[in-house]
Amino acid sequence: MTAPAEIRPLTAHVAADGAPLSLKIYEATGGYRAVRKALKDMQPGDVTKTVKDANLRGRGGAGFPTGVKWGLVPMGDAAPKSKYLVCNADEMEPGTFKDRLLMESTPHQLVESMIIAGYAMQATRAYIFLRGEYVLAAKNLNAAIAEANAAGYLGQNILGSGWSMDLHVHTGAGRYICGEETALINSLEGRRANPRAKPPFPAIAGLWGKPTVVNNVETLCNVPHIINNGAEWFVGLNQGKSKDGGTKLYGVSGRAKKTGLWELPIGTTAREILEVHAGGMKDGLNLKCWLPGGASTDFLMPEHLDLAMDFDTIAKAGSRMGTGLLTVVDDKQNILSVVRNLEEFFARESCGWCTPCRDGLPWTEKLVRALERGEGQEGDIETLEQLTRFLGPGKTFCAHAPGAMEPLQSALKFFRAEFEAGIKKASAQAAA
Amino acid sequence: MSTANANSGANAPVLKLADLVGGRKPVEPPFVFSDEERHEIEHELGHYDDNRAATIEALKIVQKHRGWVPDNAIAPLGEIIGIPASDVEGVATFYNMIFRRPVGRNVIKLCDSISCFLTGYDEVREAIIRHIGVGLGQTTADNRFTLLPICCLGACDKGPVAMINDDTIGNLDPTQIPKLLEQYP
Numbered sequence: 001m002t003a004p005a006e007i008r009p010l011t012a013h014v015a016a017d018g019a020p021l022s023l024k025i026y027e028a029t030g031g032y033r034a035v036r037k038a039l040k041d042m043q044p045g046d047v048t049k050t051v052k053d054a055n056l057r058g059r060g061g062a063g064f065p066t067g068v069k070w071g072l073v074p075m076g077d078a079a080p081k082s083k084y085l086v087c088n089a090d091e092m093e094p095g096t097f098k099d100r101l102l103m104e105s106t107p108h109q110l111v112e113s114m115i116i117a118g119y120a121m122q123a124t125r126a127y128i129f130l131r132g133e134y135v136l137a138a139k140n141l142n143a144a145i146a147e148a149n150a151a152g153y154l155g156q157n158i159l160g161s162g163w164s165m166d167l168h169v170h171t172g173a174g175r176y177i178c179g180e181e182t183a184l185i186n187s188l189e190g191r192r193a194n195p196r197a198k199p200p201f202p203a204i205a206g207l208w209g210k211p212t213v214v215n216n217v218e219t220l221c222n223v224p225h226i227i228n229n230g231a232e233w234f235v236g237l238n239q240g241k242s243k244d245g246g247t248k249l250y251g252v253s254g255r256a257k258k259t260g261l262w263e264l265p266i267g268t269t270a271r272e273i274l275e276v277h278a279g280g281m282k283d284g285l286n287l288k289c290w291l292p293g294g295a296s297t298d299f300l301m302p303e304h305l306d307l308a309m310d311f312d313t314i315a316k317a318g319s320r321m322g323t324g325l326l327t328v329v330d331d332k333q334n335i336l337s338v339v340r341n342l343e344e345f346f347a348r349e350s351c352g353w354c355t356p357c358r359d360g361l362p363w364t365e366k367l368v369r370a371l372e373r374g375e376g377q378e379g380d381i382e383t384l385e386q387l388t389r390f391l392g393p394g395k396t397f398c399a400h401a402p403g404a405m406e407p408l409q410s411a412l413k414f415f416r417a418e419f420e421a422g423i424k425k426a427s428a429q430a431a432a
Numbered sequence: 433m434s435t436a437n438a439n440s441g442a443n444a445p446v447l448k449l450a451d452l453v454g455g456r457k458p459v460e461p462p463f464v465f466s467d468e469e470r471h472e473i474e475h476e477l478g479h480y481d482d483n484r485a486a487t488i489e490a491l492k493i494v495q496k497h498r499g500w501v502p503d504n505a506i507a508p509l510g511e512i513i514g515i516p517a518s519d520v521e522g523v524a525t526f527y528n529m530i531f532r533r534p535v536g537r538n539v540i541k542l543c544d545s546i547s548c549f550l551t552g553y554d555e556v557r558e559a560i561i562r563h564i565g566v567g568l569g570q571t572t573a574d575n576r577f578t579l580l581p582i583c584c585l586g587a588c589d590k591g592p593v594a595m596i597n598d599d600t601i602g603n604l605d606p607t608q609i610p611k612l613l614e615q616y617p
Contacts, residue, residue, distance in 0.1 A: 082481065091586045092583060092584055092586070093584065094545035094546045094547065094583065094584040094588075095545070095546055095547050095584065095588050096584065096586065096588070097586045097587055097588045097589060099586070100586045100587070125481070131586075132492070132529050133529075133541070133582070133585055133586075133595060133600075134586070135598045136600075168479045170479075170485075170489075171489070171492075172488070172527070172529075173488050173491070173492060173527035173528070173529040173530050174527050174528035174529035174530075174582075175526065175527055175528060176583055187488070188485060189482065189484060189485050190480075190482075190484035190485040190486065190487035190488060190513075190515075190523060191484070191519075191522075191523065192522055192523060192526040193526065193527075208481055208482055251588075251589060252589070253547035253550075253551075253588035253589050253591060254547060254550045254551065254591075255550060255551060259588075259589035259590070259591075260589050261589065291546070295545065295546055295584075325588070327546055327547055327550070327588070328550075329550060330550070333550065337549075338546070338549070338550070341544070341545075341546055341549045342546055344544075345544075345545055345546070345583060348583075349583060351526075
């Protein structure tokens with residue numbers, strides 16, 4: 001990743017061996033310039049407006065406009081005294097491995113981003129909610145925070161602005177559901193990670209009932225570059241490939257030749273990501289289908305490869321860009337085994353709070369497992385179709401079960417014959 | 433399959449048949465925090481505007497020192513944090529990285545999510561089970577290894593992936609499992 005910062009702002013300075021950049025080196029590459037600019041020359045509202053104009057959309061998977069989220073936070077003297085900024089670093093979406101690189105290799109970039117975001121919302125405290133398994137990221141982030149504290153970028157009266165904020169790394173103890181923004185807040189408060197009802201949204205009543213912004217690592221890391229170079233520059237990073245602005249960390253996992261992670265203009269086609277950057281599928285294998293951005297996104301087919309990987313284009317094709325990291329499924333895989341693996345994951349990770357999810361997901365897994373073994377019964381496919389509706393959007397407390405239904409419903413759509421082949425025929429039963 | 437008894441941890445009481453027959457519960461030694469544990473937990477409390485938020489970290493501190501979180505640690509944790517023991521128990525049973533039974537000296541966390549599944553998880557799992565002689569969720573009789581499933585470890589480009597203790601190891605090859613596990617005495 002040696003391309004110039006003008007094209008790949010997030011990863012241009014990542015060292016070849018991935019070693020973390022110290023404060024001194026980070027500052028030499030232009031680091032903390034954006035903090036000085038924001039705190040000395042801009043009002044908090046100007047920072048939010050610049051991010052809004054840049055049309056930065058949430059890179060955690062939902063694609064919600066970041067500046068709009070910040071704009072919901074109460075500001076001014078009437079606002080609550082305590083406000084919180086939380087970075088969602090609970091990277092656990094199967095097939096996703098982008099935030100790890102940013103935190104391990106450029107921890108100061110995230111720290112700087114959080115100082116600017118915290119200033120924009122006038123946060124009093126900030127937390128990085130980091131999954132417990134990311135031990136190297138925790139070490140590197142804590143070292144960066146200590147350096148930033150010593151340099152006066154964090155703590156009391158930051159750079160003489162009169163504004164104070166401290167920053168802590170909070171490490172989790174497992175459970176995928178912690179990535180859901182309101183479950184994350186419960187977990188941070190020291191509770192079981194069950195999601196909360198919305199509204200009120202966290203921007204109004206979040207951590208300890210106070211205004212809270214939760215942003216993904218990659219989302220936040222764009223902020224210093226937007227402040228340094230302006231909204232128009234950021235939009236232009238897409239090289240005309242998308243309506244969205246900026247770059248995106250794209251990746252490929254599965255049985256491709258060169259699996260990995262690349263920062264590319266947002267809207268790069270899935271074909272370019274798979275065939276040019278990942279070198280295509282391994283010899284002897286063909287692409288059967290692919291998940292555009294994690295386990296909770298609908299499968300797409302080889303004929304969808306020419307689509308631009310951005311939020312709106314992938315949504316129009318019936319899926320979601322999600323985290324933007326492709327999982328490619330080769331033609332040697334049984335789709336029922338693949339779907340069983342996905343549903344097993346979602347069933348295990350259900351927090352158990354609402355009935356459709358707690359009971360519906362193990363049922364789904366059981367039906368798919370029976371089909372995988374060729375022991376499905378007449379009507380199982382129809383039951384699965386019914387479950388995709390009963391566990392769909394609006395029927396459950398949060399997006400966990402609807403996410404689980406996305407790969408299932410698309411597999412049923414594209415590979416119905418494989419599901420039908422899993423049903424034990426009455427005559428076969430009689431013969432046996 | 434030889435699995436270590438769940439009660440074989442250092443702090444667990446010895447259960448005698450006569451006690452069971454007589455309906456007597458074994459006397460558990462009272463749980464006492466070490467100075468180090470208490471100091472670390474109290475330090476964590478300062479990071480939050482509400483002490484409850486340190487609950488998970490407090491459980492992790494106990495686990496760091498003892499390998500797991502024994503039942504009789506729950507009430508004292510509630511006292512130090514200032515929340516009911518039932519709330520501590522609720523948290524301690526929710527998160528999968530809080531161990532409520534003793535684990536082996538080395539904990540193998542094997543990713544079973546989609547990218548690792550596509551790149552050979554089944555073969556790696558079978559190779560590990562063959563080598564250590566116990567299955568998922570179990571501990572070897574010599575207390576050397578515990579094998580646990582874990583969801584996506586965020587290193588999908590290097591699948592199949594596992595963590596052994598704090599080490600993340602990618603591109604696992606079923607034929608290299610014995611050599612790899614040799615490094616964890």
